[in-house]
Amino acid sequence: MSDAVIEKVDNDGVVRLTINRPKALNALNSDVLSALEAHLVELEAHPNLRAVLITGAGEKSFVAGADITEMRDKTPEEARAFASQALRTIKRLETLPVPVVALVNGFCLGGGCELALACDWAVASDNAVFGQPEVLLGVIPGFGGTQRLPRRVGPAMAIDLVTTGRKIDAHEALRIGLVNRVMPQAELESYVEELTKQLKGNGPQSVRGAKQAVHDGMDQDLDSALALETSLFAFCFAGQEQKEGMSAFVEKRKPNF
Ligand code: CO8
Missing domain, CATH: 1.10.12.10 (Lyase 2-enoyl-coa Hydratase, Chain  A, domain 2)
Known part of the structure; x- marks a missing residue:
């Protein structure tokens, strides 16, 4: 793994993007969002794109949310600019013309869950943890969670999750339709390989x-x-x-x- 905040590997049109801040559990700061957006702009012009995979580096976390340290001292105007940057980037991911698969290999919280919600597929390891814990930090979801979550799991479950901030395990995420598949972490890669083979066929x-x-x-x-x-x-x-x-x-x- 290089020291780039996003690692990109293109395997014959199947592009894998890895958010690479494992020490901060791959939290999304402005550098990560800018790098992600730059990659997505490139992918929009990819002549032979077949599928996009997005994941987090390490075995503990997909994305543990927006970067709380970076957000702490923001003014309302700065918070709005940060949320707008994230919304624009996540929209680019969502509207790529090919299937986008989130490989959820651990914590998938706050902005991480909002990122996964913009993907066509979410495939989770059985140690994954999901949630929109923003109310525990004195804010609400700002990267699309209040809108994409009810569209994915229905308004009752979305209200439950965004007002309690409670975390749910991968099996509950599967039951409510937040993810498509759950499997042991050791099987995640081979499953996704099969899935992309099927899509490419x-x-x-x-x-x-x-x-x-x-x-x-x-x-x-x-x-x-x-x-x-x-x-x-x-x-x-x-x-x-x-x-x-x-x-x-x-x-x-x-x-x-
Ligand atoms: N932001 C910044 N750093 C983080 C984050 C985060 N979201 N999550 C984890 N980290 C860092 C920790 O600070 C720690 O750093 P250090 O080693 O320097 O102290 C490192 O990652 C490892 O974390 P922990 O030691 O806490 O690991 P644990 O295994 O004990 O706990 C948890 C893992 C449960 C995931 C815990 O780290 C946690 O609760 N993280 C925060 C989760 C969270 O609340 N996410 C939501 C953030 S808010 C959000 O996403 C809202 C988006 C809307 C923004 C609106 C625009 C302004």
Whole structure:
């Protein structure tokens, strides 16, 4: 691991970003957010991007929140600027055109949980701990938690978590739909390898289209969202992937996307 605050490894279009401040449990300060945003701007222009993985360095923490030491003396204006930087960066992650997978390998608190909420997948090790403990620090979530959490787990559970600040384990996170999978830490890497292999085996444009339909449809009324789905579905028939995928089925062979 280099001493960069974000480590980036590009494995043939599967890009892994590792937040690298293990001594501070990978807490998000302005340097980390700036570095993350710079990587995301680059990824937006990546010609062959297939999936993005985001994780924290070490075996103890994904991200233990926004950096409390850095935040402590901020004025309201500075706090607003910090939150805006984080919101913009997290939005860039969320709107990447390919699946984004959070490998949650430990503490996933505050801004860390808000980062994971912007990912399409959250795969957690069984030692992971989740929570929005901001009220214990005299603030509220400021990196999108009050909005993305109720959309993910429903308003009742979101109110529970953001008003008590209580921490939940990985199994409860799975039960409430905050994460997609939980497994022993030793199995996390091989699971994610399988997952990315599966994603890479599918048509790249179809995977992008499926993500776009879900994301863009979520904030629309049902009829508009269904019309969006129809347009994206029809658009598939203008490309080679649909021809290859359906021909492969008819010819009883594997598709070659
Ligand atoms: N910020 C800064 N440093 C941190 C953070 C953090 N969020 N979390 C841990 N660290 C540091 C500790 O200070 C400690 O540093 P040092 O060794 O120099 O003393 C080191 O990481 C290791 O931490 P601990 O010794 O505390 O490790 P433990 O295993 O005993 O405890 C915990 C782990 C339970 C994760 C504990 O560290 C903890 O409670 N951390 C804070 C968790 C938290 O409250 N997160 C939410 C932060 S607020 C937030 O994210 C709101 C975002 C909205 C911002 C709005 C814009 C202004």
